[in-house]
Structures are given as C-alpha cells and as structure tokens.
Amino acid sequence: MLKTSTVCQSHQHHQCISQALESAEDVCAQRGVRLTPLRKRVLELVWQSHKPLGAYDILEVLSREDGRRAAPPTVYRGLDFLLENGLIHRLASLNAYIGCSHPEVAHEGYFMICKQCNNAYELVQHSQIDTAISSEAEQMGFTVETQMVEILGICAACREAA
Amino acid sequence: MLKTSTVCQSHQHHQCISQALESAEDVCAQRGVRLTPLRKRVLELVWQSHKPLGAYDILEVLSREDGRRAAPPTVYRGLDFLLENGLIHRLASLNAYIGCSHPEVAHEGYFMICKQCNNAYELVQHSQIDTAISSEAEQMGFTVETQMVEILGICAACREAA
DNA sequence: AAAGAGACGTTATTATATAACTCTTTGCTT
DNA sequence: AAGCAAAGAGTTATATAATAACGTCTCTTT
Numbered sequence: 001m002l003k004t005s006t007v008c009q010s011h012q013h014h015q016c017i018s019q020a021l022e023s024a025e026d027v028c029a030q031r032g033v034r035l036t037p038l039r040k041r042v043l044e045l046v047w048q049s050h051k052p053l054g055a056y057d058i059l060e061v062l063s064r065e066d067g068r069r070a071a072p073p074t075v076y077r078g079l080d081f082l083l084e085n086g087l088i089h090r091l092a093s094l095n096a097y098i099g100c101s102h103p104e105v106a107h108e109g110y111f112m113i114c115k116q117c118n119n120a121y122e123l124v125q126h127s128q129i130d131t132a133i134s135s136e137a138e139q140m141g142f143t144v145e146t147q148m149v150e151i152l153g154i155c156a157a158c159r160e161a162a
Numbered sequence: 163m164l165k166t167s168t169v170c171q172s173h174q175h176h177q178c179i180s181q182a183l184e185s186a187e188d189v190c191a192q193r194g195v196r197l198t199p200l201r202k203r204v205l206e207l208v209w210q211s212h213k214p215l216g217a218y219d220i221l222e223v224l225s226r227e228d229g230r231r232a233a234p235p236t237v238y239r240g241l242d243f244l245l246e247n248g249l250i251h252r253l254a255s256l257n258a259y260i261g262c263s264h265p266e267v268a269h270e271g272y273f274m275i276c277k278q279c280n281n282a283y284e285l286v287q288h289s290q291i292d293t294a295i296s297s298e299a300e301q302m303g304f305t306v307e308t309q310m311v312e313i314l315g316i317c318a319a320c321r322e323a324a
Numbered sequence: 325a326a327a328g329a330g331a332c333g334t335t336a337t338t339a340t341a342t343a344a345c346t347c348t349t350t351g352c353t354t
Numbered sequence: 355a356a357g358c359a360a361a362g363a364g365t366t367a368t369a370t371a372a373t374a375a376c377g378t379c380t381c382t383t384t
Contacts, residue, residue, distance in 0.1 A: 034350090034361085034362085036361095036362070036363090038362085038363075039362095054339085054340080055339095055340070055341080056339070056340075068364090070364090071364070071365060071366080072340085072341070072342080073341090073342075073343090073363080073364080073365085074363065074364070074365095076340095076341065076342075077362080077363070078363095081362095092254040092255045092310070092312075093254045093310050095339080095340060095341090112298075112299065112302065112304045114304075115307065121302065121304070123298060127294070127298060128293075128294035128297055128298060129291065129294040129295055129298060131290075131294065132289070132290035132291040132293065132294040133291055133311075133313060135290055136274075136285060136289060136290060136291060137274065137313065137315070140274065140283065140317075140318060141317070141318030141321065142274045142276075142283070142313070142315055142316070142317055142318060143315045143316040143321055144313055144314075144315040145277065145314050145315040145316070146313075146314045146315070147311075147312075147313050147314070148254070148255050148310065148311070148312040148313070148314075149295075149309075149310070149311050150254075150309075150310040151295060151299065151304070151306055151308075151309050151310070152306075152307050152308045152309070152310075153299070153304055153305045153306040153307040153308070154304070154305040154307070155302075155303070155304055156302060156303030156304060159303065159305055196330085196331085198331070198332090200331085200332075201331095216370085216371080217371070217372080218370070218371070230333090232333090233333070233334060233335080234371080234372070234373080235332085235333080235334085235372090235373075235374090236332070236333075236334095238371095238372065238373075239331080239332070257370080257371060257372095
C-alpha cells in the first residue's frame with residue numbers, strides 16, 4: 001500500500017538521476033514544452049540526492065561551473081518551469097526543492113522528511129492521507145485546490161543507526 | 163466529528179480575541195512563563211482576524227502605534243514565544259501566523275486556507291488526517307516529530323457567494 | 325550593593341524570492 | 355531565406371522574511 005521514492009542506503013543513485021531525466025524528456029515531449037539545457041541542468045542538480053535542495057545551493061553550483069555568476073532569476077525560472085510541469089516539488093517548510101518520483105501524473109506531494117539524514121520520502125497519492133483530507137474537506141464544504149503535507153521526524157534507517 | 167475554529171460570517175469577533183487573551187493568560191500562568199505586554203499585544207494583533215498575518219504586518223502596526231519604529235527582532239521574539247507556548251501557529255505556505263484556537267493542549271495545526279477570503283480554518287487534532295499520517299509513518303518506520311498540513315482552496319462561504 | 329537572568333532595543337546582515345528591462349534564440353509565417 | 359512574434363535567458367535592482375550580535379534596563383536573589 002505504502003510506496004516511497006526508492007531511497008535506500010546503498011542504491012545506485014545515478015539510476016535515479018538518469019531515470020528522472022529520461023522521464024522528464026518524455027513528459028515534456030508529450031506536452032510540447034521545452035526541456036532546455038538550463039532546465040535540464042537544474043533538474044539534474046535537484047536530483048543529485050534525495051535531500052531537498054535550496055535555490056541558492058543550485059545557484060552556487062551553476063555559478064561555479066559556468067564561470068560567470070548566475071543570478072537568482074536564472075535558477076528560479078528553471079525551478080518554476082519544473083514545478084509547473086510537476087517534475088519537482090517545493091517543500092515550504094524548508095524552502096527547498098526535490099525531484100518528483102512520478103511526474104507522469106499530476107499530484108500533490110506528501111513528504112516524510114528525516115531531520116537527521118535530510119532525505120525526503122515522497123508518499124504516493126491516493127494514500128490514506130489523501131482520503132482523510134478529502135473527507136474532512138468535504139464535510140466542511142471546502143473545495144481543495146492545493147495541498148501541503150510535510151512530516152518531519154526520523155526515518156527508519158537513521159533510527160536504527162542510533 | 164469535524165470541528166473548526168469558530169469562523170462565521172457575522173460572528174462577534176471581539177469575543178474570539180478576549181477569549182484567546184484570557185486563555186493565554188491562563189496557559190502562561192500555569193506554565194510559569196510571562197505574557198508580557200509586548201507578547202500580549204502581538205497575540206492580540208494576530209487575533210485581529212482569522213486571516214494569517216505576516217510578521218512584517220504586525221511590525222507595521224506596532225511601529226505606527228508606538229511612534230518609535232519597531233525592528234524585526236521585536237516582533238519575531240514575540241512570535242517565537244507564542245509559538246513555543248502553542249498560542250499561535252505558523253503557516254509555512256504563507257510565511258504567516260495565526261492564533262491557535264485551543265492552546266491548552268500541545269498539538270500540530272491542520273489548516274484549510276481559503277484563497278479568496280484568506281480565512282484559515284484550524285482542524286482539531288485526532289482527526290482522520292492525524293490517524294492517516296500516523297498510520298503511514300508507522301508503516302515505513304518513520305518517527306513523526308512535527309507535522310505540517312496546509313490545504314489551500316475555497317471555503318464554503320466563498321463558494322456559495324460565487 | 326553585586327551578580328545573574330530575562331526581556332527588549334538597536335544595528336547590521338543573511339536568506340529567499342521577484343520585478344523590470346534587455347538581448348538572444350527559436351520556431352513559425354510568408 | 356527574410357521577417358516576425360514569442361519564449362528563454364541575462365542582468366540589475368529590489369522586495370520580503372528571518373536572524374545574528376551586542377547593548378541596556380529591570381528584575382530577583384543573595
């Protein structure tokens with residue numbers, strides 16, 4: 001029932017990255033939007049790990065690798081595009097961004113974020129949480145547009161390590 | 163089953179304010195912490211409506227009424243105190259603060275926020291959402307520490323008005 | 325009175341995000 | 355192919371949110 005993005009101790013993370021990029025290409029092609037080199041590079045950087053990444057972290061990397069100093073709008077435009085197309089999620093509690101593990105279908109991101117290792121685990125939609133929120137909203141006549149569910153705590157791996 | 167903070171079209175809002183302040187006095191007395199004039203004033207301002215209020219909005223009011231120009235730390239210290247003592251909640255999606263309608267018991271805030279009237283409706287704890295989150299967390303061995311649930315959409319009143 | 329703690333003032337700075345304008349690239353139309 | 359419109363991206367400046375660091379005042383406790 002429960003499924004998370006595949007985050008494990010020793011997984012071959014380059015596979016996550018290449019899968020994500022490939023998936024992004026597909027999604028963009030299908031929608032007729034352009035995954036430009038900059039956008040692709042930003043996505044790649046967001047996917048460097050399963051830890052949410054700040055806009056200014058991305059900016060720093062871009063600046064270093066480009067020589068010339070990239071400015072905030074460069075990164076934010078990339079992030080905005082990726083957000084609009086569901087290729088990444090924004091975590092409001094951290095002001096940070098993370099790759100979406102199933103961008104084919106529009107959905108809200110539900111996250112469990114480990115305070116220790118900083119990994120963020122995305123829960124799939126149609127979870128119990130989704131049902132519970134819809135139900136409560138319906139009871140009060142509230143029409144849901146966007147949702148923000150971010151749970152902070154300690155993940156299983158970190159807990160066992162301690 | 164469902165309960166929200168009492169936000170209705172024509173409610174006597176000064177009652178919300180005075181109740182909140184009284185409740186805050188109680189809570190602080192009980193815990194042996196000081197609800198200083200500044201802290202009380204910040205709480206009062208947060209309670210001016212059921213719409214989340216930004217720190218700099220509060221700052222502006224304080225500045226105007228004090229003559230001297232209040233500085234950010236003044237407000238943030240007040241807000242921090244109120245947050246620590248569960249008298250207000252912070253809404254990460256809006257970078258804003260809102261009065262807590264039942265500060266006697268420590269709890270996470272679950273909110274439905276209307277994009278039109280800007281009112282934020284706090285759901286009580288032990289709702290279905292709480293259960294769903296705990297359940298999902300348990301399944302993945304995740305130890306929950308803090309939760310953030312903010313649902314944006316249109317409230318019943320605004321929907322009917324339209 | 326001296327010492328220590330808590331609350332708050334004050335100045336400066338950090339972190340996050342956007343506005344407004346420019347120029348270039350891209351793809352489309354003729 | 356030339357011209358055009360729109361999208362993309364560079365650049366500078368600024369807005370918005372939050373914190374750091376230090377000083378002062380006022381209590382309380384001794």
